[in-house]
Structures are given as C-alpha cells and as structure tokens.
Amino acid sequence: MNKKFFIALLFLGSSISKAQNLKTVKSPDGNLEVSLTIDEGTLFYTVSYLKEKIMANAPLGIRTNEGNFDEGLSFVTSVSEKISNSYEQDKIKQSQITYTANSLKYTVSNSENKQLSVLFQVSDNDIAFRYEIPKWGETRAIVIENELTGFKFPENTTSFLSGMMHPMTGFARTAPSYESAYNADVPVSGQNASEGYIFPGLFKVEQRFWVLISETGVRSLYPGSHLSNYQEGVFYVDFPSPEQNNGFGSSKAQVGLPGITPWRTITVGEHLKPIVETTISWDVVEPLYEPSQNYEYGKGTWSWIIWQDASMNYEDQKTYIDLAAAMHFKYILIDAWWDERIGYERMKELIDYAASKEVGVFLWYNSNGIVNDAFQTPLNKMNTSIERKQEMQWLKKAGVKGLKVDFFGGDKQETMRLYEDILSDANDYGLMVIFHGTTLPRGWERIYPNFVGSEAVVASEMLVFVEDVRKKEAYNASIHPFVRNAVASMEFGGVVLNDYLNRGNKDGQKRMTTDAFQLATGVLFQNPVQMFALTPNNLDDAPQFELDFLKKLPTTWDETRFIDGYPGKFSVVARRRGDTWYVAGINAESEAKKLQLDLAFLSGKKVTLINDGQKGQTFTKALNIPKNGKSSITVQPGGGFVIVNN
Known part of the structure; x- marks a missing residue:
C-alpha cells in the first residue's frame, strides 16, 4: 500500500472518530453553544457565544481512589433533553423564575470500563454542568481526589478575582473567610495567587464578552471548591487546602455511588445585564426540606x-x-x-x-x-x-x-x-x-x-478596622453587584450614617463616602x-428624608435589572418590589460622572431623587421622568443616588 495513502486513511479514520465523538448543545435562543469531544483519550469542552469562542478545549475529568478519568477515555453515548420549570423564591433578586434549557449528558468509559457522565444544561446566557457517577460493579463508595475541570480563556482575557485567603491566618487563625477584595481588570496571565481564587470570578474576553464563573448545589456531600491559580492558560477547579480546619478532615470529596458533584456555572453576555440578572445559582437546585414556619425577612x-x-x-x-x-x-x-x-x-x-x-x-x-x-x-x-x-x-x-x-x-x-x-x-x-x-x-x-x-465579602466591619478599606469603599461596592452579589445573597451590614465609624461620632475612623452613597448600597446589596x-x-443627626427612605426600603425583591456600570468604576442597578422601583447608583472614580440612563420602565412617572451636590451635601427633590425614559444623573466621586417612583 502507498505510504501516503496509508497515512491519509489513518488521518481520515481519526477525523471520523473525532467527528463521532463531537456532541453539541445550544441554548434555546441558539446564541450559546457547548461542544464536547474526546481528543487523544481526554475529554474537553468548548463554549461559544454568538459563534465566537469564549473557551476552547477546556479540560474535564476526575481522579478517584477507584479509577481515573483523565486519559484513555472512550465515548459511550449521549442523551439530549429539553428542560423547563418555574418556581417562586422570595429571598433572591427575582421572585418569579422560569428556567428553560437544553441538556446534553455525555458518557465516557475509562480503560477499566468504568463509566462517567458529564451533564451540561444550557439556557440563554447560562451554562450549568456537573459529573454524574454510576455504580461501578460492587463499588459504592469512592473518594474524588481531585478534578480536572478547567476554564480556559484566550490569553488577552482580563479578570476580576479575589484571592483565597491562606488557611489558619488572620484574626484568631480564622481564615479563609472570603474577605479579600477583588482586583479589577487584571490580565489572567498576571494572576498567580498561591491559594488560588474564590468563587465567583468575573472575566472579560476579547474586550467584548463578559463571563461569570461560580458553583452551586454544594451541601454536606461535597467540599466547597475554588479556582486554582493560572496554570498554562487554565484555571482549574481546586479542592480546599489540607491546612484548613487546623488540618482536620479530608480536603477531598467522599462520594457514595451513584453520586453527583455540585454544579459549576458559566454566565456569558456581550454586556453585564446577563451577569447582574442571572438566577442560575438557584435554577438547578431544589429545597432539601420544607420550612417549619413562614419566615419573615x-x-x-x-x-x-x-x-x-x-x-x-x-x-x-x-x-x-x-x-x-x-x-x-x-x-x-x-x-x-x-x-x-x-x-x-x-x-x-x-x-x-x-x-x-x-x-x-x-x-x-x-x-x-x-x-x-x-x-x-x-x-x-x-x-x-x-x-x-x-x-x-x-x-x-x-x-x-x-x-x-x-x-x-x-x-x-x-x-x-x-x-x-x-x-x-x-x-x-x-x-x-x-x-x-x-x-x-x-x-x-x-x-x-x-x-x-x-x-463572605469585605463587609462593613472592615470599614471600622482598616483605613485602606474605607478609602476603597466605593471601589469595592462598585464590584459586588457584578460578582459576589450576582450569585448569592450578601449580608453586608452597611448603610452607615455616622460621619465617624465609632460611638462618639466626632473623630477617628472618618467615613469617606456620602450619605447618598450609603443609601444606594441599601439597594445595590441584596x-x-x-x-x-x-x-x-x-x-437626631441624620436628615429626616434619609430616615424615611430607610423605613420604607425593602430587603426582598420581585425583579432586578442592570442599568449601567463597570466593575471597579461605577454601578447602577434597579430593583422592584410590587409596583415600586428603586434605582440606585454609586461612583467609585475620582471625578464626578454624568450618566445617561435609560429608565423606560419609569417613563412619564413622578419620582423622588436622593443625590449629592458638588460639595458632598445630600439632598432630595421630585422629578418627572421623560416619556422616552431618558434621564441624566450626575454622581459625585464617592457618592451615589437613589430614584424611587412615587
């Protein structure tokens, strides 16, 4: 046989094999796509949005004490389904949620003929995926020693990440406590924290797409994970350091078979709206028990x-x-x-x-x-x-x-x-x-x-203890709606109206943000x-209109909308309770910022504005939102504003 012809046949056979292994699943609107394939015995996934690759050939797999799924894998089968369910939730950013997705369950076997499935569910702008492990013969208990799950971004991606605190450090050796600040717009190649990075993490890809990564569904059956440091183009899912808990307890995952891992989530958009408004953290989980009573918030x-x-x-x-x-x-x-x-x-x-x-x-x-x-x-x-x-x-x-x-x-x-x-x-x-x-x-x-x-955030107590946190209060606050508070509720304990953060309120730890800023965080932080x-x-010393605002301010919401912003610079978010809208914004930059806001949902309505003057004084006044919904607001540095419809 001609040697070139033989090589061509081998190449053709390999291509056919790869094509047979390639499976895809798209979001209902067709814009978000995940493809899975086995390349030289290793499982990979690729994420595309609007036909542009967001992650290419990101690794998948696990290693266990009873068998590994990192190499020598063979395709077994795949199953596709449509998913649709609705639920009510009174503790998050939206009270009525309908979740619609397409799923792909991709099953592989290793050299020992043991099987592993990875289940992807893809909704508009959101991906959730997890591993599903069947019984392996008589084996019913395994230890997952580490995951090969990775997130692989283009080299010019920038990141908004918070470092995992080193175990057994900090106050009374209580770290890690998820109280490190986020660093904004850092190239992924510059990320090298020794302990990795906490979930969630935000990324900007090709200066066009936003990607939020987190995990959900973690309970007593698995450890909480985090992102590794940047390793040859990939952030891996990493298990806890053995040093946590003063060295007590395994840092690995103890799993009974059949078993599942938590969901890892990826939210993708051309702008920040899908990031702020995502509900994927709750879409793919279910209550473990019924409430024993009607809890009031x-x-x-x-x-x-x-x-x-x-x-x-x-x-x-x-x-x-x-x-x-x-x-x-x-x-x-x-x-x-x-x-x-x-x-x-x-x-x-x-x-x-x-x-x-x-x-x-x-x-x-x-x-x-x-x-x-x-x-x-x-x-x-x-x-x-x-x-x-x-x-x-x-x-x-x-x-x-x-x-x-x-x-x-x-x-x-x-x-x-x-x-x-x-x-x-x-x-x-x-x-x-x-x-x-x-x-x-x-x-x-x-x-x-x-x-x-x-x-699980650099919260209000750090404002009292650390001057640098007071200086960066506006910067940190401008990030939270896009990262930390986008995936989970956040008990911040803020809205400080004292000029000084102490009992005397006369000198000492001076607050560096305005009253309007503080009121705005009452809306921004959910x-x-x-x-x-x-x-x-x-x-006695706070203006009555500020106290009246706080008396009426809800803590639960029916709807949340992204209005404008950029993490680390400024943030504007709207939340609705019943028929009442609250629009809140803050400015983390050193110069006053004039914003042109689209408030179409308030068009033609009378509203109350709380804002800051150029000298930092907080004031309130009545406004009429034009019929076109366009509204111009100037936000002072370290300041904020709130709009409430009457």
Missing part, C-alpha cells in the same frame, strides 16, 4: 458594628431595640459576649421587651471551639449535635427569631456538613440563620428555606435579612 439594627464590644450590655441593647422600633425595622442582632455580659435570664427579659416593641431578636454564636482560636462566646454551642439542639430548644422557648453563626474553618466537606446540620436543626426550631466569617453560599437560599444570608449600621444618634 427585613431590616435590623446591630450595635456591635459601630459601638463594638462595649455595647454588649442590657441598656445599650435596649437602646438599639428602641432604634429598631423607631425605624420600623423587624429585627435587632445582639452580637458576641451576650451570654457572659447580659446572661440568659436577662436576655429573656430583653427578648420580651423587644417583642413588646414588635422587634425580633437574632443572637450571635461562635461556630466552634476546635478549628481556630476564635474566643468570643457563646462557644461550643453549635459544633456538636447535643449542645446545638439543647441551645436551640432554649432559643425557641425564649422567642428568638434567628442566629448569626461566625468563624467557620474553611471549605472542607466536614465544614459543609456543619453548615447543613446547623441549618437543618435550626429549621426544626423555627430559627433563621445568617453565617459570618464564612464561605460563599452556593444555592443555599433555595436549598435551605431558613437560610437568610452570608457575609440580602433578605440585612442588619444596618445605624446608631441611635442618627435619629
């Missing part, structure tokens, strides 16, 4: 954030209950040390007093006593089943509405199990839960009915229960 007061530890006494907390009542807030959060400085008996008196004012109480707890050095009490009440249930029984009897649980040890499966145990037990006793010093919530608003938010940083003196 709203705003709260919180003495610790400004008045700090010294306020943990009966009289100061009574004053903050009165503040909550005066502001028509539903809740007060009583923070660390309450058990020692107020005591259980007098705390019951405070809870009763709050109830007489129609204010519910959240109480703070230390999550542990074994994985770090956090010493604040109550301690050792939440990390074991017997003590936790005994404590929750008292909380229910005393009339407490919810918990704030702090100082978790990392993302290992062991810790994910603790989160789930706390939430499940709390629901049995009718208690809502906020997590602090914590990981990113991954679909938890829908998975756990009594979950009402997590910090969380169903939000503890604001107001202080009792604000009833």
Whole structure:
C-alpha cells in the first residue's frame, strides 16, 4: 500500500472518530453553544457565544481512589433533553423564575470500563454542568481526589478575582473567610495567587464578552471548591487546602455511588445585564426540606458594628431595640459576649421587651471551639449535635427569631456538613440563620428555606478596622453587584450614617463616602435579612428624608435589572418590589460622572431623587421622568443616588 495513502486513511479514520465523538448543545435562543469531544483519550469542552469562542478545549475529568478519568477515555453515548420549570423564591433578586434549557449528558468509559457522565444544561446566557457517577460493579463508595475541570480563556482575557485567603491566618487563625477584595481588570496571565481564587470570578474576553464563573448545589456531600491559580492558560477547579480546619478532615470529596458533584456555572453576555440578572445559582437546585414556619425577612439594627464590644450590655441593647422600633425595622442582632455580659435570664427579659416593641431578636454564636482560636462566646454551642439542639430548644422557648453563626474553618466537606446540620436543626426550631466569617453560599437560599444570608465579602466591619478599606469603599461596592452579589445573597451590614465609624461620632475612623452613597448600597446589596449600621444618634443627626427612605426600603425583591456600570468604576442597578422601583447608583472614580440612563420602565412617572451636590451635601427633590425614559444623573466621586417612583 502507498505510504501516503496509508497515512491519509489513518488521518481520515481519526477525523471520523473525532467527528463521532463531537456532541453539541445550544441554548434555546441558539446564541450559546457547548461542544464536547474526546481528543487523544481526554475529554474537553468548548463554549461559544454568538459563534465566537469564549473557551476552547477546556479540560474535564476526575481522579478517584477507584479509577481515573483523565486519559484513555472512550465515548459511550449521549442523551439530549429539553428542560423547563418555574418556581417562586422570595429571598433572591427575582421572585418569579422560569428556567428553560437544553441538556446534553455525555458518557465516557475509562480503560477499566468504568463509566462517567458529564451533564451540561444550557439556557440563554447560562451554562450549568456537573459529573454524574454510576455504580461501578460492587463499588459504592469512592473518594474524588481531585478534578480536572478547567476554564480556559484566550490569553488577552482580563479578570476580576479575589484571592483565597491562606488557611489558619488572620484574626484568631480564622481564615479563609472570603474577605479579600477583588482586583479589577487584571490580565489572567498576571494572576498567580498561591491559594488560588474564590468563587465567583468575573472575566472579560476579547474586550467584548463578559463571563461569570461560580458553583452551586454544594451541601454536606461535597467540599466547597475554588479556582486554582493560572496554570498554562487554565484555571482549574481546586479542592480546599489540607491546612484548613487546623488540618482536620479530608480536603477531598467522599462520594457514595451513584453520586453527583455540585454544579459549576458559566454566565456569558456581550454586556453585564446577563451577569447582574442571572438566577442560575438557584435554577438547578431544589429545597432539601420544607420550612417549619413562614419566615419573615427585613431590616435590623446591630450595635456591635459601630459601638463594638462595649455595647454588649442590657441598656445599650435596649437602646438599639428602641432604634429598631423607631425605624420600623423587624429585627435587632445582639452580637458576641451576650451570654457572659447580659446572661440568659436577662436576655429573656430583653427578648420580651423587644417583642413588646414588635422587634425580633437574632443572637450571635461562635461556630466552634476546635478549628481556630476564635474566643468570643457563646462557644461550643453549635459544633456538636447535643449542645446545638439543647441551645436551640432554649432559643425557641425564649422567642428568638434567628442566629448569626461566625468563624467557620474553611471549605472542607466536614465544614459543609456543619453548615447543613446547623441549618437543618435550626429549621426544626423555627430559627433563621445568617453565617459570618464564612464561605460563599452556593444555592443555599433555595436549598435551605431558613437560610437568610452570608457575609463572605469585605463587609462593613472592615470599614471600622482598616483605613485602606474605607478609602476603597466605593471601589469595592462598585464590584459586588457584578460578582459576589450576582450569585448569592450578601449580608453586608452597611448603610452607615455616622460621619465617624465609632460611638462618639466626632473623630477617628472618618467615613469617606456620602450619605447618598450609603443609601444606594441599601439597594445595590441584596440580602433578605440585612442588619444596618445605624446608631441611635442618627435619629437626631441624620436628615429626616434619609430616615424615611430607610423605613420604607425593602430587603426582598420581585425583579432586578442592570442599568449601567463597570466593575471597579461605577454601578447602577434597579430593583422592584410590587409596583415600586428603586434605582440606585454609586461612583467609585475620582471625578464626578454624568450618566445617561435609560429608565423606560419609569417613563412619564413622578419620582423622588436622593443625590449629592458638588460639595458632598445630600439632598432630595421630585422629578418627572421623560416619556422616552431618558434621564441624566450626575454622581459625585464617592457618592451615589437613589430614584424611587412615587
């Protein structure tokens, strides 16, 4: 046989084989496409949007203690389906959601004839994918030692990423706590954080497309993952560092067969609208249990954030209950040390007093006593089943509405199990839960009915402690709607109206943003229960129109819309509750910014504007939005604005 002809036959055979392995799935509108193929025994996927490649030949696969799926793979079969479901969710950015997608389940086998499937679901602008592992003969328990899942971007991609904190560092060795700032517009080739990067991560591809990456559906059956550092053009899904939890517990995934992994999500758009408005974190998960009661959401007061530890006494907390009542807030959060400085008996008196004012109480707890050095009490009440249930029984009897649980040890499966145990037990006793010093919530608003938010951000407490965070407050705030708060609720604890972030409000930690900026963050930062940083003196020293705005401000929404913005520079978002729209914007740049906004949904309506003058003074006035919906707003540096329809 002619040698060239023989080589041509080999090439043709290889091409036919690859073509047979190539499978694609498109979004319902046809704009977003995922293709899967096996190349030289390795599984890859490619993402295209508007026929342009966003990721090309990104790797897939897992390694386990019972078999690997990184090479020598063969195609077995593929199955395509259409998916459509609707659901209601009262704790996220939208209350009525319809999810429509096309799916592709692609099954491969390894050299031991063990099978692995990867399931892709592609909706308009969103991709969710996970691994599905059948039983392997008599094998029913495996350990996934690491994933080969990768996200491969073009070289000129820029990124908006937050570094994973090094374990067992920071205050009382409580890191990682997802409290590192995001760096904006950094070339991916310049990303080399030693611990990798937390979810979510935002990327700008070819200076045209925006891509948001995260994960959802993580519970007690898998560790929380993050992005690796940049390795030869790829960010990989990385498991927790073995050093987390003071070295206790495996950093790998313990999985029973048949089993599944969490969903990894990719949101793609030509602009930031799909990023801000995505609901993919909740579209692909389901509730684990029914709520034990009708949980109510709203705003709260919180003495610790400004008045700090010294306020943990009966009289100061009574004053903050009165503040909550005066502001028509539903809740007060009583923070660390309450058990020692107020005591259980007098705390019951405070809870009763709050109830007489129609204010519910959240109480703070230390999550542990074994994985770090956090010493604040109550301690050792939440990390074991017997003590936790005994404590929750008292909380229910005393009339407490919810918990704030702090100082978790990392993302290992062991810790994910603790989160789930706390939430499940709390629901049995009718208690809502906020997590602090914590990981990113991954679909938890829908998975756990009594979950009402997590910090997992450079939040308001860092404004009090660190001058550099105060200087960058506007910068950080302009990023959150596009990254952190785009995939999960965010318990920030902000809206500071003191000029100085301390009890005296006369000197010290000076606030560097305007009142209008602070009010705007009350809209920009979404969380169903939000503890604001107001202080009792604000009833006298803050303008009445600002207090009136906060009294009416919702914390749950029926709709969210992206209006304008660029992460790290400025942000404008609109949210609707019933028939009332709130449009909020902030400016992180050093010069005043004149914005031309399209507010067609408010065309011809009378609205109230809260804004800043050139000298930083906050004012309010009535406006009429033109029939064409076009509106011009000037936002001062470090300033903000809010528009509310009357």
